Amino acid sequence: xxxxxxxxxxxxxxxxxxxxxxxxxxxxxxxxxxxxxxxxxxxxxxxxxxxxxxxxxxxxxxxxxxxxxxxxxxxxxxxxxxxxxxxxxxxxxxxxxxxxxxxxxxxxxxxxxxxxxxxxxxxxxxxxxxxxxxxxxxxxxxxxxxxxxxxxxxxxxxxxxxxxxxxxxxxxxxxxxxxxxxxxxxxxxxxxxxxxxxxxxxxxxxxxxxxxxxxxxxxxxxxxxxxxxxxxxxxxxxxxxxxxxxxxxxxxxxxxxxxxxxxxxxxxxxxxxxxxxxxxxxxxxxxxxxxxxxxxxxxxxxxxxxxxxxxxxxxxxxxxxxxxxxxxxxxxxxxxxxxxxxxxxxxxxxxxxxxxxxxxxxxxxxxxxxxxxxxxxxxxxxxxxxxxxxxxxxxxxxxxxxxxxxxxxxxxxxxxxxxxxxxxxxxxxxxxxxxxxxxxxxxxxxxxxxxxxxxxxxxxxxxxxxxxxxxxxxxxxxxxxxxxxxxxxxxxxxxxxxxxxxxxxxxxxxxxxxxxxxxxxxxxxxxxxxxxxxxxxxxxxxxxxxxxxxxxxxx
Amino acid sequence: xxxxxxxxxxxxxxxxxxxxxxxxxxxxxxxxxxxxxxxxxxxxxxxxxxxxxxxxxxxxxxxxxxxxxxxxxxxxxxxxxxxxxxxxxxxxxxxxxxxxxxxxxxxxxxxxxxxxxxxxxxxxxxxxxxxxxxxxxxxxxxxx
Ligand code: HEM
Ligand code: SF4
Numbered sequence: 155x156x157x158x159x160x161x162x163x164x165x166x167x168x169x170x171x172x173x174x175x176x177x178x179x180x181x182x183x184x185x186x187x188x189x190x191x192x193x194x195x196x197x198x199x200x201x202x203x204x205x206x207x208x209x210x211x212x213x214x215x216x217x218x219x220x221x222x223x224x225x226x227x228x229x230x231x232x233x234x235x236x237x238x239x240x241x242x243x244x245x246x247x248x249x250x251x252x253x254x255x256x257x258x259x260x261x262x263x264x265x266x267x268x269x270x271x272x273x274x275x276x277x278x279x280x281x282x283x284x285x286x287x288x289x290x291x292x293x294x295x296x297x298x299x300x301x302x303x304x305x306x307x308x309x310x311x312x313x314x315x316x317x318x319x320x321x322x323x324x325x326x327x328x329x330x331x332x333x334x335x336x337x338x339x340x341x342x343x344x345x346x347x348x349x350x351x352x353x354x355x356x357x358x359x360x361x362x363x364x365x366x367x368x369x370x371x372x373x374x375x376x377x378x379x380x381x382x383x384x385x386x387x388x389x390x391x392x393x394x395x396x397x398x399x400x401x402x403x404x405x406x407x408x409x410x411x412x413x414x415x416x417x418x419x420x421x422x423x424x425x426x427x428x429x430x431x432x433x434x435x436x437x438x439x440x441x442x443x444x445x446x447x448x449x450x451x452x453x454x455x456x457x458x459x460x461x462x463x464x465x466x467x468x469x470x471x472x473x474x475x476x477x478x479x480x481x482x483x484x485x486x487x488x489x490x491x492x493x494x495x496x497x498x499x500x501x502x503x504x505x506x507x508x509x510x511x512x513x514x515x516x517x518x519x520x521x522x523x524x525x526x527x528x529x530x531x532x533x534x535x536x537x538x539x540x541x542x543x544x545x546x547x548x549x550x551x552x553x554x555x556x557x558x559x560x561x562x563x564x565x566x567x568x569x570x571x572x573x574x575x576x577x578x579x580x581x582x583x584x585x586x587x588x589x590x591x592x593x594x595x596x597x598x599x600x601x602x603x604x605x606x607x608x609x610x611x612x613x614x615x616x617x618x619x620x621x622x623x624x625x626x627x628x629x630x631x632x633x634x635x636x637x638x639x640x641x642x643x644x645x646x647x648x649x650x651x652x653x654x655x656x657x658x659x660x661x662x663x664x665x666x667x668x669x670x671x672x673x674x675x676x677x678x679x680x681x682x683x684x685x686x687x688x689x690x691x692x693x694x695x696x697x698x699x700x701x702x703x704x705x706x707x708x709x
Numbered sequence: 710x711x712x713x714x715x716x717x718x719x720x721x722x723x724x725x726x727x728x729x730x731x732x733x734x735x736x737x738x739x740x741x742x743x744x745x746x747x748x749x750x751x752x753x754x755x756x757x758x759x760x761x762x763x764x765x766x767x768x769x770x771x772x773x774x775x776x777x778x779x780x781x782x783x784x785x786x787x788x789x790x791x792x793x794x795x796x797x798x799x800x801x802x803x804x805x806x807x808x809x810x811x812x813x814x815x816x817x818x819x820x821x822x823x824x825x826x827x828x829x830x831x832x833x834x835x836x837x838x839x840x841x842x843x844x845x846x847x848x849x850x851x852x853x
Contacts, residue, residue, distance in 0.1 A: 165835055172834040176804065184824065192774055193804055275774065305839045311811035312783055312842075315776030392780045393753070427788060432841045 155216060155524060156301045156446045158266040165308075166263045169270060173197045174256035181253065196276060196314070198269025199255050208232075208250045209272040210262060211279040214286070214300040214324075215243030215527045219518040222525050224265040226510035232258055237510055239495060239503040239531040241567055241618060242321070243281050244272060248574075270308060275316045275403075277307035277388070281323045283331040284528035287447060288490040288536040290482040294351065296326035296343050298444040299380065302435070306381050313388045317395035318403035320388070321360075330646035333529065335359050335367045336621060338405045339387065351377040351440075357387065357417070358409030361615035365654045366406040369414040371421065377440060382433040386425035390417070450522040450537055455487025458541050465544045472547050474596060475558040480543065489540050491521075492560040493533040493550055498590040500554070501583045502568040503531030512553045520546055530567055530606075532560065563605045563675075564590045567618050571611030571628060572635070578611035580628025580635035585609055585667055592668045593675075602675060605688045606644065621645040623689045624674065625655040626667065636661040639670060641700060642692045650689070656697055659705055670704060677703050712825040714806075714832075715794075715816035721832050723825045724816075736767060749798065752777035761789045767818075770799040779812045786813035786843040803828035807835070811842040 158166075173193070180190040194201075198209040210225065217225075225245055229237040232254060233247040240246050250258060262268055272279055280303045287295045303322060307313070313320075324341040325332040334340025340356035353375040359368030375383055395408045409417045466473035479492040493513060496502050505513075513533050517525045520542045526534035533555070538546060550556035559565045566589070569575065571582030586609055593599060608622030612629075619625030625640040639662070643655030662670055677700055682691045692700075713724040736749035744762035752768060752775055760766065766785060768778040778797070785791040797809050797817040806817060806828060819828050838845070 161837060165837070165839070168835045172831065175831065179827065184827070189773065189802065189804075308839050309808075309835070310840055311808045311838075312779045313776065314808050315774050315779065315805075389780050389783075392776050397775065397777075432846045 155218060156213075156297075156443070162266065163263075166266070166268050166270075169197075169268065169309075170256060170259045170263050173259060177253065177256055192274065194252075194255075195274035196271055197255070197259065198272040199250070199252070200273060201252070206250055206252070207246050207248050208255060208258060208269060209240065209244050209246045210267055210269050211272045212244050212267075212527055213304050214280055214282040214297055215284050215529075216286075216297065217525045217527070218265075219514045219523040219525070221265045221267055222510060222514035222517065224261065224267065226507045226514060228258055228261065229505075229507040229510055235507050237505050237507070239505060239527050239533070241503075241529050241531060241616065242279065243284065243527045243529055244279060245527065273319070275318050275320075276314050277310065277316070277320045277322065280304055280307070281321070281332055281337075281529065283325050283327055284526040284534045285331060285481065285490050285536065286326065286526075287449065288483050288488075289327050289329075289331075290484055291328040292326055292484065293328070294326040294343050294345055295447055296324040296332075296341075297447045298440070299341070299343055299351075299353075299377070300324050301443050301446070302380065302440075303384070306384070306433075310388075312385075313392055316388075316392055317397045318400065318405075320391070320405065322384075325646075330652070331528075333618075333621065333645035333652070335646050335652035336361055336365070336618075337368065339384070340368050346374070353377070353380060355383065355387075358406040358414075360404050360406045361618060361620050362404065363401055363613045363615075364404075364406065365615065365620040366410070367652055367654065368406075369409060371414065371418045378435045378437070379429060381435060382428045382431055383421075383425055385433055386428055387421045389424055390420050394420075449485065450524070452485040452488060452537070453539075455539050456541060457487075462540065462543070469544075471551075471556075471558065472544060474600070475547055475556055476543065478558045478562065478600075479556075479560040483537065485537070487540055488537050489543060491535045491538050491543070491546065492528065493535065493555040494557040494559055494565060495532055495555070496559055496565045496590070497554045497557045498564070498594050499587060501570075502566055502586060505533075509553050509555060512549070513555070516546055516549060530561075530565060532565070558596065559599060561604045561606070562599045563593050563602055563607050563624075564599060565606075566590075567606070567608040567622070569610050569616035571609070571617075575611060575616075577614060578628060579613075579630040580611050580637065580664070582609045582611040582617060582626075582628060585626060585628075585637065585664065588668050589671060592672065602678070603685070603687055607671075608643075618645070619643075620654045621652065622655060623692070624671065626671075629661050631661060635664050637664065637667050639667075639674070641674070641697065642689065644689055650693065658697070659701055673704055674700060710821050712819040712821070712823070712828075713816065714819055714825060714828060721829055723829065734765065734767075750781065752781055754781060756781070756784050756789055758789060760785065761791045763791070763793060765794045765796060766791065767796040767798040768814075770797060770801060773800045773802040773805055775800070779808060782809070782812040782814055783843055803831055806832045811838065811844055813843045 200207045238246040320338045322339045323332040323334045323337040326343045336359045342354040355372040356368035357371045521535040568586040572578035607624045608618045609626040610617035610619040619627045621643040627638045639658045640655030646652040747765045748763040749767045
């Protein structure tokens with residue numbers, strides 16, 4: 155993991171002081187509501203009508219045990235005993251008192267955490283693969299480059315006041331678990347035959363009202379030019395992105411207006427002036443940052459295949475958990491474990507302070523004190539020796555964190571929706587709960603295989619419904635809650651290129667959602683060939699057979 | 710009226726707006742401007758090489774959230790190598806000053822309604838920054 159230097163520490167401490175002073179000025183009436191809004195957003199504080207919220211940055215989703223314990227303390231002392239894992243690998247707390255936020259931030263700073271740029275029209279916390287550094291399919295660990303981007307984008311003087319928020323994601327594995335196609339900038343890092351670190355740069359992706367997949371604007375950008383190129387791209391966006399209409403202000407709209415070629419040419423023209431300039435990364439700096447992410451001290455592990463086989467036989471649930479929530483690791487004898495927050499009856503991503511503390515302790519005991527947060531809103535322990543899997547599973551069960559459903563239908567992504575969010579058209583959590591109850595049967599889920607179901611309460615798409623294999627979107631129809639179903643979206647978690655879901659047909663009332671989803675699943679089961687996945691099947695047969703049978707008059 | 714903030718002997722100060730050299734700047738827009746005169750630019754101006762000969766350049770911010778003026782300032786400094794006084798005009802806000810300074814601004818017209826003491830107190834909230842900038846070409850990487 156990256157370790158803060160004296161500089162990082164003093165920078166964060168100065169930022170807390172500055173924000174404390176801004177809060178005081180606001181409370182003294184020296185800053186207006188609108189002025190303070192801009193400042194508090196850039197320090198992670200939202201004031202929702204229903205729920206004030208503080209979003210803490212978890213840089214590229216990586217945490218230490220010590221940091222997670224500190225977050226558990228925040229949940230206990232400032233929230234009502236809960237934290238929420240966000241789809242951008244961050245952690246959110248509800249109900250913070252505005253006047254107390256500087257204290258929370260000071261507590262966070264003690265463990266090298268902050269909430270800088272977690273909201274507002276600026277470069278947001280960079281995200282990546284939650285299995286980075288662990289996954290067997292990884293070609294290159296993206297975290298050093300995420301850290302370089304984190305440093306560069308923190309309080310960047312030129313790009314703090316963009317037309318709209320700006321999200322960067324990086325992946326370095328065969329399977330894109332960072333969903334780079336739906337980010338303002340997506341980076342695929344790979345190595346040339348000569349061992350040089352290169353980036354393919356995608357721009358203009360995003361969800362929200364106008365879902366778009368990013369376009370390739372530069373391939374094989376050498377690492378030393380990463381920041382000068384990003385700077386040129388950001389400058390083009392900062393200068394020419396629309397500011398007159400916030401729904402048309404994301405970079406995707408600019409890329410579309412200029413055309414991908416036009417946008418690329420403009421960035422290249424800008425870059426020609428700064429390429430090889432002061433922002434060029436010296437190789438000493440690249441190696442310095444890479445060194446922080448050297449693999450932990452893996453030790454030789456005993457062969458425990460016999461013991462595991464016995465444990466599996468005696469505990470079918472453990473066996474299911476191994477199959478679904480544990481993945482192959484780069485290092486022999488180790489595994490990466492997903493601790494699912496998606497137990498039936500719990501809002502996706504919600505975790506209690508006790509659970510947070512427990513995960514922090516397990517990481518200390520079994521995973522080199524390292525934790526990840528996945529964009530599917532689960533915890534991940536990235537480096538667990540296989541010999542401890544059974545013990546870990548037993549402990550996770552006791553904390554309701556061992557639901558064996560990673561990447562299955564009940565591992566849904568779901569936004570807060572109408573229960574908490576004033577922008578919602580419809581509730582989303584009760585829909586998620588109803589679906590979880592309906593499809594709780596594990597044999598059924600396992601038979602369905604990998605299936606992402608994503609729910610958003612309105613077209614802002616916080617629940618990423620456009621990239622769910624099945625997407626559910628809350629819409630308002632003459633004042634009552636309706637839901638629009640889409641099929642075939644996916645964020646890139648497969649060999650297939652990412653795609654946006656297609657709408658099945660007219661929206662349906664809440665009471666019918668479970669039945670319609672059940673029909674869709676049945677159609678898939680009827681049509682699939684051998685062990686074809688839902689997504690694979692949909693790509694093969696297309697929308698027609700689904701549409702036909704979903705809306706067929708019932709008899 | 711407004712407060713003028715500028716640098717004196719390397720220190721930020723509240724300047725005397727009545728003093729002879731600050732009293733009457735005659736701003737010109739780009740169309741009516743000649744080398745040697747004071748040039749006032751909107752944030753969406755496209756740069757022109759001649760401008761490096763301005764006596765002073767002001768960039769007029771329509772809102773504190775409009776970052777275009779920051780990119781324009783960087784272009785004036787890095788592309789045109791403009792070396793004269795660069796002044797923030799319009800919606801200048803105390804909490805944006807430190808970003809503006811690092812984009813090359815050297816003076817500010819702070820609206821009358823803002824407290825200049827507060828502005829001076831938060832003009833440099835950090836001793837050092839992560840990135841290189843037009844005022845500090847040292848790399849983030851040379852720092853460590
Ligand atoms: C309850 C209060 C919330 C409100 C009012 C809210 C509001 C919004 C709005 C207005 C957008 C659209 C932005 C745009 O199009 O540029 C958005 C996007 C987004 N929100 Fe939320 N949100 C809330 C909660 C959440 C939560 C809890 C999460 C995480 C679980 C989340 C994750 C996201 C993500 C990932 C996007 C980006 C989608 C994209 O790429 O465009 N939001 N949100
Ligand atoms: S998708 Fe809509 S309802 Fe859901 S959290 Fe975002 S803004 Fe609120």
